[in-house]
Amino acid sequence: MLYRFSKEMLxxxxxxxxxxxxxxxxxxxxxxxxGEFTEGEDPLEAAKRELKEExxxxxSGTFIALTPVVQKSGKNVFAWALEKDTDPSLIxxxxxxxxxxxxxxxxxxxxxxxxxxxxxxxxxKNKIVAAQFALIEELASKVL
Numbered sequence: 001m002l003y004r005f006s007k008e009m010l011x012x013x014x015x016x017x018x019x020x021x022x023x024x025x026x027x028x029x030x031x032x033x034x035g036e037f038t039e040g041e042d043p044l045e046a047a048k049r050e051l052k053e054e055x056x057x058x059x060s061g062t063f064i065a066l067t068p069v070v071q072k073s074g075k076n077v078f079a080w081a082l083e084k085d086t087d088p089s090l091i092x093x094x095x096x097x098x099x100x101x102x103x104x105x106x107x108x109x110x111x112x113x114x115x116x117x118x119x120x121x122x123x124x125k126n127k128i129v130a131a132q133f134a135l136i137e138e139l140a141s142k143v144l
Contacts, residue, residue: 001032001066001135002057003143004085004118010144011118012136013088014127015054018114020100030127032135033113034077043078054113056092059084066138071131079132081139088116 002013014030016022022029033054037046048059063080070076093113100108119127124136 001079001081001139002051002059002084002086003081003139004083006118010121010140012121012124012139013086013116013118014124015091015113015116018093018111019096019098020110022114027126028129030117030119030124031129032077032079032132034079037078044080047078047080053094055086055116056090057084057086064139064142066135069131069134071129077132077135079135081142083143088118091116 004011004013012032015033016026016030033051035046035050035054037043037050044063051057051059059082061082061084063082066079066081068076068078091113093111095109095111097107097109100106100110121136121140125133128136
């Protein structure tokens, strides 16, 4: 999770998932950039790789470990915070393909992330998926 201080206010960078399922969803639809890591892969290295794949952002510096959370799907989310400012309009995401429209037999390609934005902590709490809410609270408790 990238964070910055803008006018002395803590902000976090969240990403909005691409694809037709998320197209009209906003509140409680945003997320930290995240993904899967393979067996034996260091979770922090996987987090850096996923950030690069989903946003084009290279991550280096002093990382703050955050307590893992479990999403509704049962997926464990391991997260680290890094203070780094970036322009969300420059985000470059990888893509995925899926059958769209359902049962049409036609595959379409979508960006994994269709947009990114900086949010204040109160805004982020309204935008982020519920399971990741604790990550924002923990970050705020560690850097404020």
